[in-house]
Amino acid sequence: MNHDIEGQVSKSRFHGLWALTNRELKKWYQQPFVFVMGIIQPILWLALLGKALNLGAIIPSDIPGVSQSAIMLSTFGTTDYFSFMAMGMVAFTTVFTTAFTGMSVVWDKRLGFMNKVLSTPVSRTSIILAKVLASSIRAIFQAAIVALVAFALGLVTGTNFAWWSIFGVFAIVFLLSVGLASLFTALTLRTTRMEMPQAIFQLITLPLMFASSAYFPIDKMPSWLQAIASVNPISYTIDAVRRLMIFSDGFGPLPMDFAFVGVFAVVVTAICVMLSWRYLNR
Amino acid sequence: MEQIQTDSVDDEVIVVEGLTKVFNKTVTAVDHINFSVKRGEIFGFLGPNGAGKTTTIKMLITVIHPTSGGAKILGGDIAKQGRDVRAAIGVVPQEYTADEDLTAMENIMLCADLYGIPRQVSKNRSMELLALVELTHFKDRRVETFSGGMRRRLELACGLINRPKVLFLDEPTLGLDVQTRVATWNYVKMLKKEFGMTLFLTTHYLEEADALCDRIAIMDHGKIVVIGRPGELKDSLGGDIITLSIQKEQQDITDLISKIEHVKEVKLEKGNYTIKSSNGEITAPLIIEALRKNGQIVTKLALTKPTLNEVYMQYTGRSMRDTEESADSVIAQRITMGRANR
Numbered sequence: 001m002n003h004d005i006e007g008q009v010s011k012s013r014f015h016g017l018w019a020l021t022n023r024e025l026k027k028w029y030q031q032p033f034v035f036v037m038g039i040i041q042p043i044l045w046l047a048l049l050g051k052a053l054n055l056g057a058i059i060p061s062d063i064p065g066v067s068q069s070a071i072m073l074s075t076f077g078t079t080d081y082f083s084f085m086a087m088g089m090v091a092f093t094t095v096f097t098t099a100f101t102g103m104s105v106v107w108d109k110r111l112g113f114m115n116k117v118l119s120t121p122v123s124r125t126s127i128i129l130a131k132v133l134a135s136s137i138r139a140i141f142q143a144a145i146v147a148l149v150a151f152a153l154g155l156v157t158g159t160n161f162a163w164w165s166i167f168g169v170f171a172i173v174f175l176l177s178v179g180l181a182s183l184f185t186a187l188t189l190r191t192t193r194m195e196m197p198q199a200i201f202q203l204i205t206l207p208l209m210f211a212s213s214a215y216f217p218i219d220k221m222p223s224w225l226q227a228i229a230s231v232n233p234i235s236y237t238i239d240a241v242r243r244l245m246i247f248s249d250g251f252g253p254l255p256m257d258f259a260f261v262g263v264f265a266v267v268v269t270a271i272c273v274m275l276s277w278r279y280l281n282r
Numbered sequence: 283m284e285q286i287q288t289d290s291v292d293d294e295v296i297v298v299e300g301l302t303k304v305f306n307k308t309v310t311a312v313d314h315i316n317f318s319v320k321r322g323e324i325f326g327f328l329g330p331n332g333a334g335k336t337t338t339i340k341m342l343i344t345v346i347h348p349t350s351g352g353a354k355i356l357g358g359d360i361a362k363q364g365r366d367v368r369a370a371i372g373v374v375p376q377e378y379t380a381d382e383d384l385t386a387m388e389n390i391m392l393c394a395d396l397y398g399i400p401r402q403v404s405k406n407r408s409m410e411l412l413a414l415v416e417l418t419h420f421k422d423r424r425v426e427t428f429s430g431g432m433r434r435r436l437e438l439a440c441g442l443i444n445r446p447k448v449l450f451l452d453e454p455t456l457g458l459d460v461q462t463r464v465a466t467w468n469y470v471k472m473l474k475k476e477f478g479m480t481l482f483l484t485t486h487y488l489e490e491a492d493a494l495c496d497r498i499a500i501m502d503h504g505k506i507v508v509i510g511r512p513g514e515l516k517d518s519l520g521g522d523i524i525t526l527s528i529q530k531e532q533q534d535i536t537d538l539i540s541k542i543e544h545v546k547e548v549k550l551e552k553g554n555y556t557i558k559s560s561n562g563e564i565t566a567p568l569i570i571e572a573l574r575k576n577g578q579i580v581t582k583l584a585l586t587k588p589t590l591n592e593v594y595m596q597y598t599g600r601s602m603r604d605t606e607e608s609a610d611s612v613i614a615q616r617i618t619m620g621r622a623n624r
């Protein structure tokens with residue numbers, strides 16, 4: 001045995017963080033079935049729902065003075081509803097992916113893995129951040145698949161689009177994922193029941209989806225719904241994604257979008273980490 | 283003259299003082315317990331389910347916070363220096379904690395990473411430990427396919443990855459078959475012998491505590507009711523028991539037996555004599571000899587050595603058999619307790 005390096009221990013906090021993140025990712029990409037299903041799901045969303053809701057077709061084109069494309073443009077910011085919805089889905093797919101973070105926290109508790117990790121010197125913050133990080137990496141991957149499928153199905157890009165828009169999209173989707181993953185983790189920190197994350201997922205997903213600009217522009221909603229949608233970080237992410245990819249009227253509120261989602265991510269993650277100090281060590 | 287202090291305070295690797303845990307402000311799981319464990323000792327924590335064994339171990343490994351009181355492990359305070367304490371100890375929990383989706387090697391490397399052990403060290407050490415627990419051939423198989431015994435061995439290997447000075451084993455043989463249990467005992471004995479490790483284990487198998495432990499604490503209702511060496515505890519019951527019957531219609535021989543060496547007490551009940559002796563093996567032949575000289579014929583004689591079961595009965599008022607349960611019900615109970623504890 002080599003006694004010189006025997007006692008050498010890396011005190012770096014990233015060591016444990018990366019090990020735990022890597023574990024989560026391994027569990028994901030080593031399961032071909034789960035991996036493929038995760039790719040197929042957004043394709044179905046886009047191909048079926050995105051193409052079925054052909055809103056442009058309901059505006060009659062034979063009435064004099066009515067321009068189909070002008071109405072579409074003023075309502076959706078683009079002439080193509082599919083592109084409008086597809087970019088909403090790029091952002092919204094993160095909700096489906098990050099919702100599983102809460103589930104995996106509960107699984108780890110039930111199967112005893114959490115007990116093992118808690119008895120090692122790795123910090124509680126790392127345990128939670130690893131969950132959030134792994135989940136966000138998965139979410140970005142999903143978002144990239146949705147974007148690719150959207151391109152394949154005929155996405156109409158706007159004049160704002162440039163090659164670096166892609167990185168902007170990844171950045172804001174990552175921020176949103178971090179926030180949502182922390183939110184779902186925080187909500188399941190205290191429970192060991194599987195029903196809990198499922199109930200939360202069902203309770204939160206639909207309101208989040210409809211009270212956002214994923215399918216319909218916020219300024220055309222009734223005012224009470226506008227109030228909810230305008231504090232929904234998903235709306236800001238969707239706006240940023242659309243602005244970067246399919247809009248043509250400049251970047252205007254883009255910095256505001258990033259700031260709002262960024263603050264959301266930081267605040268929720270901080271709350272989640274603080275709750276983990278309290279509830280992981282009873 | 284050089285004086286070697288072997289019993290200095292430094293040799294007490296675990297010192298527990300007034301340790302208490304109250305859940306929900308109402309359920310007192312552990313109630314002001316005090317004890318210490320010396321370097322190199324195998325210390326056993328014994329008691330029925332719900333006695334507070336697991337809560338105690340979880341406080342010692344700094345996974346839950348004590349309500350009051352405290353403990354020092356290797357000089358580190360469990361409440362204030364949790365991270366340092368965790369870095370110095372090893373833990374083999376009651377449940378199987380390995381990630382089923384990963385291989386044995388991936389699991390043990392993950393443990394190494396969690397302790398911050400550099401890769402060039404952890405690779406060799408993992409292989410060494412897998413060899414120690416005889417899992418080398420299965421290192422690339424997913425844990426999902428492992429039997430209970432293999433999982434337990436993997437847990438043990440993971441608990442040793444940081445070369446701990448103190449190893450905590452919570453019910454290490456729960457739900458294992460007899461062969462695997464004996465194999466686990468051998469590992470535990472080997473750890474003490476080869477590495478001079480201090481071992482703290484909880485169990486509700488009495489024969490396990492008897493076979494392994496240098497000292498035992500029996501816990502009941504959150505309190506330590508008795509603590510000592512297994513031999514001492516058995517002796518405290520008053521020694522071996524000889525039951526004897528002689529041919530009927532003969533005179534009372536109580537006085538005769540009382541005079542025999544090591545005999546402490548003689549009782550006559552329903553024609554049978556119950557004799558307590560501090561050394562049954564010597565007393566029994568002497569009794570037969572004495573009675574024969576007196577013209578009496580012994581028809582039946584039985585010698586019973588006190589076991590921990592009797593000790594346990596004495597101190598908890600229950601037989602271990604009454605409290606022993608299947609692994610499934612223990613786990614279900616644990617989950618229930620866990621819910622109650624929130």
